[in-house]
Amino acid sequence: MRYLPLTQPDREAMLGVIGAPDIDALFADVPASAYLAEPIAGLPLHSPEMQVERALSVMAGKNLTAGTVPFFVGGGAYKHHVPATVDHIIQRGEFLTAYTPYQPEIAQGTLQVLFEFQTQVARLTGMEVANASMYDGSTAMTEAVFMARRITRRAKAVVSAGVHPHYVGVLNTLTRFTDDEVVTSTPSLTAGAPGDDIADLIAGLDAQTSCVIVQNPNIFGHVADLTPLADACHAAGTLLIVVVTEAMSLGAIKSPGEMGADIVVGEGQSIGNGLNFGGPYLGLFACRDKHVRQMPGRLCGETTDADGKRGFVLTLSTREQHIRREKATSNICTNSGLCALAFSVHMTLLGEQGLRHLASLNHARAVQLAERLGRVPGVELVTTQFFNEFTLKLPVEARPVIRKLADKGVLGGISLGRLYPGVSELERGMIVAVTETATDADFDAFEDALDEVLA
Amino acid sequence: MRYLPLTQPDREAMLGVIGAPDIDALFADVPASAYLAEPIAGLPLHSPEMQVERALSVMAGKNLTAGTVPFFVGGGAYKHHVPATVDHIIQRGEFLTAYTPYQPEIAQGTLQVLFEFQTQVARLTGMEVANASMYDGSTAMTEAVFMARRITRRAKAVVSAGVHPHYVGVLNTLTRFTDDEVVTSTPSLTAGAPGDDIADLIAGLDAQTSCVIVQNPNIFGHVADLTPLADACHAAGTLLIVVVTEAMSLGAIKSPGEMGADIVVGEGQSIGNGLNFGGPYLGLFACRDKHVRQMPGRLCGETTDADGKRGFVLTLSTREQHIRREKATSNICTNSGLCALAFSVHMTLLGEQGLRHLASLNHARAVQLAERLGRVPGVELVTTQFFNEFTLKLPVEARPVIRKLADKGVLGGISLGRLYPGVSELERGMIVAVTETATDADFDAFEDALDEVLA
Amino acid sequence: MTMNTVGRVTRIAGTGAVAETYTGNRGLMLEEPLLFERGSVDRCGVDLDPVPVVQDRLAGLARSTPIGLPGLSEPETVRHYTRLSRQNYGIDLGIFPLGSCTMKHNPRLNEKMARLPGFADIHPLQPQATVQGALQLIDTLAYWLKTLTGMPEVAMSPKAGAHGELCGMLAIRAALEARGDARKVVLVPESAHGTNPATAAFCGYAVENIPANARGRVDFEALKARLGPDVAAVMITNPNTCGLFEPDLKDICDAVHAAGAFVYCDGANFNAIVGRVRPGDLGVDAMHINLHKTFSTPHGGGGPGSGPVVFSEALAPFAPLPFVRKTRDGYELVEEMQARQTPQYDRSFGRMVAFHGQMGMFVRALAYMMSHGADGLRQVAEDAVLNANYILASLKDIYTAPFADSGPCMHEALFSDDFLHDTGLTTLDLAKAMIDEGFHPMTMYFPLVVHGAMLVEPTETESKASLDQLIGAMRSIAERMLADPDAYRTSPHLAPRRRLDETAAARKPVLGWKDPVSDAA
Amino acid sequence: MTMNTVGRVTRIAGTGAVAETYTGNRGLMLEEPLLFERGSVDRCGVDLDPVPVVQDRLAGLARSTPIGLPGLSEPETVRHYTRLSRQNYGIDLGIFPLGSCTMKHNPRLNEKMARLPGFADIHPLQPQATVQGALQLIDTLAYWLKTLTGMPEVAMSPKAGAHGELCGMLAIRAALEARGDARKVVLVPESAHGTNPATAAFCGYAVENIPANARGRVDFEALKARLGPDVAAVMITNPNTCGLFEPDLKDICDAVHAAGAFVYCDGANFNAIVGRVRPGDLGVDAMHINLHKTFSTPHGGGGPGSGPVVFSEALAPFAPLPFVRKTRDGYELVEEMQARQTPQYDRSFGRMVAFHGQMGMFVRALAYMMSHGADGLRQVAEDAVLNANYILASLKDIYTAPFADSGPCMHEALFSDDFLHDTGLTTLDLAKAMIDEGFHPMTMYFPLVVHGAMLVEPTETESKASLDQLIGAMRSIAERMLADPDAYRTSPHLAPRRRLDETAAARKPVLGWKDPVSDAA
Numbered sequence A, B: 001m002r003y004l005p006l007t008q009p010d011r012e013a014m015l016g017v018i019g020a021p022d023i024d025a026l027f028a029d030v031p032a033s034a035y036l037a038e039p040i041a042g043l044p045l046h047s048p049e050m051q052v053e054r055a056l057s058v059m060a061g062k063n064l065t066a067g068t069v070p071f072f073v074g075g076g077a078y079k080h081h082v083p084a085t086v087d088h089i090i091q092r093g094e095f096l097t098a099y100t101p102y103q104p105e106i107a108q109g110t111l112q113v114l115f116e117f118q119t120q121v122a123r124l125t126g127m128e129v130a131n132a133s134m135y136d137g138s139t140a141m142t143e144a145v146f147m148a149r150r151i152t153r154r155a156k157a158v159v160s161a162g163v164h165p166h167y168v169g170v171l172n173t174l175t176r177f178t179d180d181e182v183v184t185s186t187p188s189l190t191a192g193a194p195g196d197d198i199a200d201l202i203a204g205l206d207a208q209t210s211c212v213i214v215q216n217p218n219i220f221g222h223v224a225d226l227t228p229l230a231d232a233c234h235a236a237g238t239l240l241i242v243v244v245t246e247a248m249s250l251g252a253i254k255s256p257g258e259m260g261a262d263i264v265v266g267e268g269q270s271i272g273n274g275l276n277f278g279g280p281y282l283g284l285f286a287c288r289d290k291h292v293r294q295m296p297g298r299l300c301g302e303t304t305d306a307d308g309k310r311g312f313v314l315t316l317s318t319r320e321q322h323i324r325r326e327k328a329t330s331n332i333c334t335n336s337g338l339c340a341l342a343f344s345v346h347m348t349l350l351g352e353q354g355l356r357h358l359a360s361l362n363h364a365r366a367v368q369l370a371e372r373l374g375r376v377p378g379v380e381l382v383t384t385q386f387f388n389e390f391t392l393k394l395p396v397e398a399r400p401v402i403r404k405l406a407d408k409g410v411l412g413g414i415s416l417g418r419l420y421p422g423v424s425e426l427e428r429g430m431i432v433a434v435t436e437t438a439t440d441a442d443f444d445a446f447e448d449a450l451d452e453v454l455a
Numbered sequence C, D: 001m002t003m004n005t006v007g008r009v010t011r012i013a014g015t016g017a018v019a020e021t022y023t024g025n026r027g028l029m030l031e032e033p034l035l036f037e038r039g040s041v042d043r044c045g046v047d048l049d050p051v052p053v054v055q056d057r058l059a060g061l062a063r064s065t066p067i068g069l070p071g072l073s074e075p076e077t078v079r080h081y082t083r084l085s086r087q088n089y090g091i092d093l094g095i096f097p098l099g100s101c102t103m104k105h106n107p108r109l110n111e112k113m114a115r116l117p118g119f120a121d122i123h124p125l126q127p128q129a130t131v132q133g134a135l136q137l138i139d140t141l142a143y144w145l146k147t148l149t150g151m152p153e154v155a156m157s158p159k160a161g162a163h164g165e166l167c168g169m170l171a172i173r174a175a176l177e178a179r180g181d182a183r184k185v186v187l188v189p190e191s192a193h194g195t196n197p198a199t200a201a202f203c204g205y206a207v208e209n210i211p212a213n214a215r216g217r218v219d220f221e222a223l224k225a226r227l228g229p230d231v232a233a234v235m236i237t238n239p240n241t242c243g244l245f246e247p248d249l250k251d252i253c254d255a256v257h258a259a260g261a262f263v264y265c266d267g268a269n270f271n272a273i274v275g276r277v278r279p280g281d282l283g284v285d286a287m288h289i290n291l292h293k294t295f296s297t298p299h300g301g302g303g304p305g306s307g308p309v310v311f312s313e314a315l316a317p318f319a320p321l322p323f324v325r326k327t328r329d330g331y332e333l334v335e336e337m338q339a340r341q342t343p344q345y346d347r348s349f350g351r352m353v354a355f356h357g358q359m360g361m362f363v364r365a366l367a368y369m370m371s372h373g374a375d376g377l378r379q380v381a382e383d384a385v386l387n388a389n390y391i392l393a394s395l396k397d398i399y400t401a402p403f404a405d406s407g408p409c410m411h412e413a414l415f416s417d418d419f420l421h422d423t424g425l426t427t428l429d430l431a432k433a434m435i436d437e438g439f440h441p442m443t444m445y446f447p448l449v450v451h452g453a454m455l456v457e458p459t460e461t462e463s464k465a466s467l468d469q470l471i472g473a474m475r476s477i478a479e480r481m482l483a484d485p486d487a488y489r490t491s492p493h494l495a496p497r498r499r500l501d502e503t504a505a506a507r508k509p510v511l512g513w514k515d516p517v518s519d520a521a
Ligand SMILES: Cc1ncc(COP(=O)(O)O)c(C=O)c1O
Pocket: A332, A333, A334, C100, C101, C160, C161, C162, C163, C193, C195, C196, C237, C241, C266, C268, C269, C290, C305, C306, C307
């Protein structure tokens, strides 16, 4: 077996050193009733690499790959072009096969990357400090709510109707059994500002509200100025948590930090990471300096070594589970380190100039397609201010339309019916995302297919 | 432009240091008539990575990929399964982006690999010493003929009819303008021993013959005992050069060294390297210790450093062009270093046990298919003793049959008509190679398709 | 020229050569500045299509102020990260015997498979008909996990071990609430990993500790004594964090169940028993499996991982959304919509993540399982346990081995620094000395039940030669430390950095780069 | 414990710490034994299908005696090679200023493209209809090469620069023979790369040297004087190996043509002029292009490369087989069969390799060319020349720069060790001191026309910061060598090995591993 270096003579010699008659002797603590004498039934035996590759390639071949079709699916996961350099770097054994940098003298590579990543995320979000990553955007959002509770000592969280319903679902799951109160609402497809409930959120602020959570651009792609909301929150002693599910948008739109956010969480997949059917992704988490000791997750900080040379270490670990156990700010341990590396490499390749260019390109292409599709008979462009994603209202239910588009080889977007089952006002809605990867031919194919399906 | 780090301010600052008014001043030696003022016409301008990837993927998509069809093409290039580990290792920047190890203190990685590679090749071929690689099997063979001439001071080389005709072509090209005499002959499809002219070769030996070149298994897949030929050669003061185009065969068949070869050359692609439409490949070159100073190519040797620690260096470079110039044993400089690394990694994964197993598997599968195809009506199995490749005689010309098989999605082999244009006795011959990658379903598909095409 | 802090020029012993360099590099050990010192906002390592001219629709919110994100050209980027990588240790370089972390070989086949476009380039919200292969893969992996653990259900979406714990504890919560029983206490052994109590607290339980007995196992009597109507669950690790099998686990499960509570098993150490013992046979109700430990997905310097959770019949109905079901004509992803429409799914406690879990890790783990097969996985456990016992047997005469008398260990060997007591040296010093020898140290100071703990987990992917070298070096270090302790108070000396000041880092945290100019201005 | 040869225990200055280690490792600088010391013939890192039972057909020649090929498990294999790799320097680590070698950045896009199954997994002898995309790629690359050089024909099959030289010289031979003119003398400048005379000799020419003038260029008068009816060709490198453009090249070509001979141009240094000068406009007849230099395919520790050769009208008909032609309905690969049948192809001098050349390199080179485009390639030449002149200008006050007075250089700066004369130190010592500073040294002792030559080629993919660091370090080394020469006689001290004894290696060559036991027996 190719992954097992011990030979039979090795095993015998080692048992000799141990003084055990056979391998079973080492499992003596296992009750006999639970100790299996044979390989577990119902599973195949070991397999050559070539056979494994073949079997998995067959499975992979059954999926319709984004890169092979006109592709417009977004909703919190985006297909951007990831430079080949990124994948090369994350495959370096020294990055790929390292553990969490608990021995900093031989982990300066990982640590310096984290320090750079934290800085990049803080600047991108317009915040003062960012952590070394969370699992994904949705879990980061829940952690932010818990952090706000710790800071404000209030237990009510108010969630904007524009927040990704899966993110809201995760929050609901996690708070179902705690004392937290979570206020949610169902969005409406208001033309021009779908899901925009800022006025209501402001009106609803009270002295029990720990935090208001708002997503920008929201699930419908709508972009809003959060400054009034931030001001109102701060006046009420409430923290503003801003969720960003398309990190690329931060290259084009005023940052949450500039608009007054107290905590910014987001999904970083867009930068450096592929679609991967939903994971692994990259939770971004940033806040103000003053709240850093309530942050969840790992933090990397600068220090010096015994020779006075600059170096980096994991720090403020008294917040973390391995030190604080049940009093920790979070239970997170393993995070998304390698995805953070991929993000950081891609961001380094882009630089500010490249990021701005790429974000503008996304926006301009989305505007072009939105205006085209908005002219398809019966189709209404609901989101008029957006980054690279917008919502259409179709003349018919969107779910079957999307399936029919897929039959024509076009992955055209996400139906609101899938995201909001049972909400009949939304079932004609369809979210369309456009990135730099979509060509004019893709636009043509989409428009033609939509025309046909709606005809 | 993503590969160019200099910014415009950098360029200006640097010109200032140089004291040049502009970049053109640095090209002052170029005659004005040849100095282009504009980018060269007829070529596109720079292109984003995504666009290059797209354009090349379109080209790649126009080819019928071996891994996607029943595949039986050999003739000096073989499809074997290469473990994923191999590709990972050869992409390590420290191997991939290093130069020839001229500074051994910071090239011990490359050098130790070469030392190990040389040892592996020597043992595999049954010889005493091997070099650090040549371009490919065909050029290695020509170099061997020249080496034999230097050793024997005789100028006549006799080539067996069983040698790959492309290899013979290369030798003919290189000797066309020198004083070497090259004796070649056209093979015949003798049932049971196609291309086997050992008796004739022995009979033709004379005091002018520098070397006899024989391939084993030969182009028709036929395997022969070369010992009598070796004995006869040595009695005549002639060197026996053995060519191996399928390195995997050395795991199953007595080595050329054991049969008395003086020089062994071969194509190492089979181990660790993909098909790559013919290149880069890996020339193997091995000989007896006593002839090492007449060898072409680089050699890595063991030595010690100033602390007495073992280390490796390139050695015996007084044979080489950079020292000996027109008196060098060869003009070769850049060789196939990274392919040698791939070979060595794969060979290390296999080890002797794995190599023997894999070679047996190739042989057994080839025997199975040969016997099946030999029973197809009208088809004759010409090669009866072989490793993983055999020749069939079809009832009709083979070239169109192969094309028709390809139309049915089966890459069935090589027509002798392609290799020996104009030799009508051979035009019904077809060479079929079988490796561990061919499945039973592939066998079925091949047999069915052949049945249909011949029907 | 770089000098050491005291400004002396050091010469290399035995030669007149100067040890410091102009660059600060030392041969192939290369220094690398921060991105923020190297790059600038106008450098770029990508080329992009031009931006078509359109009327923007950014609601007047275009980002206009500088962001401060430096870029690098592509060659500089490759070099920046390659140089940094060389300051890291990884499994690819040598043994990485971090106890509790199961740092085993990461096959490159898995990396290749995870990058097949059919897995890597599909969107989580594509129509289900277009991702049948992906759903099949998840279902197949789920089948393996259920079969290997002998449990009837598995939740695939948790993103790591701790997230799996959360999933399990939420299911227990849901099951308790479903029967109207709002128990709030969770019992956790002292030796448990920090994520266990943190998780329990995270979803609103009150945590109480259970002591260990002298043999390093859960004190069954103490546990039994504490069981009662307020106890919701016991979280137990098996094999435990001392590297020992909990021989009473079956009985513990029975007792816990009898008391109306559930048993959550931390499966981080499943590698020790995979293919040999099915946790289901021991009676546990929920257990997470770190695919990034037992099933070889790489740790990536901290993540990502994947923590599927297997469930007993009692908890199965409460498993989170989404999940995959095999149907007559393919595979169905059960999300909120399907769960609403299907009575048997409506007890799910809900969604744990935005999408369906760590697909990239699923592919790797399945490739690994298929490669090993049922026979190979069993051998994995055997070799992992054999390797750990070989280390224990080879070092216990010199290293303090607190539980060695109580029999063999499982997949990891636990030592302590008691034997160094008179030297004033500690586990930390020993770990740092190992760095100079070219090893990653073992886990230090965990589990907390042993003072100065050193937890050594070799895994099954180490050869005997590798273990022998580690053992030889650890013996040599111990002997040298006992003979000449002062030579080892300041290790490491040969790594890219000497000992780093963690206290200073925490006292005045510097958590990001501040531009010297702009921040001064 | 490893000791230095004299057996002293060395302590690290300023601490009581011992510098030697048990393992011989030094932190992250790891030692690695030979495969033959580590592996054994019964270890294996692959799993294979079982072998079906058949009656063998091996003619009684089954290999029965031991071969002696040790294997390793997969984890050990990864580690063996990863550890070895870390003893190497590469472009990914830092500047690699080897003059004449054009060690530029190797884009990873190219690696990715070369691995597309449509290129990597096709057989050279598949039916042509099944490889139209591959033939299109070759034809497209050929078009770029012809357009960039201004030459009408290109032979794609040569496997490296030296093989390209052979191709060019064979074409010249064929052209001469075709006109019945068996000239045998080839003139080669003293400064030429060793492959030039070796190649000429390899295909049966007699080689004569042409001196250089005081400005480092070919002595045109001497060359003209030697031309005559016995001279077949002149091999000339432009820019030449001193890094200088040959300003008389056009006139040389005219003179050579007038004398009935041909001009072979060694195009190894094409990077200096690509996009700026078309060699065809200067009148050369043949020139090889190292795709592994100018067009960024990686050097791989020695190869593989690719050396296409462009031809003038005069030589085009003699180009080797096979080649690709665009036809009405696709692309045709012209091999022996087609050449036999097509009169205009029958003057080809024949085949140079078994198949069609270095496809893997073609894909990479085309990806690179398309990325840069005509505008980018021009910028490549400009930046390469700018970088070299910046180094020349920054060091010529301290380093001897033999031709600096004659004007700017092209893509590489030539220095010599004259300035070290009084110290007894040499180019070699300086190169080894650079190793300690973390750089790969420049090319040493080439070209031969300059004593103690140091040829520094930065390439265009170095940033100004990188050059500034190199310049700073080279100045510092020079200053320190002049001030304290004895400290630099035995460098390097900080690399994985100290200076290696090359003389001993050559005196009694050990070119492979000998098993201690079996060879003693
Ligand atoms: C015993 C134990 N439990 C739980 C965990 C948490 O797993 P994860 O890091 O995947 O969240 C770990 C990880 O180190 C562990 O060792």
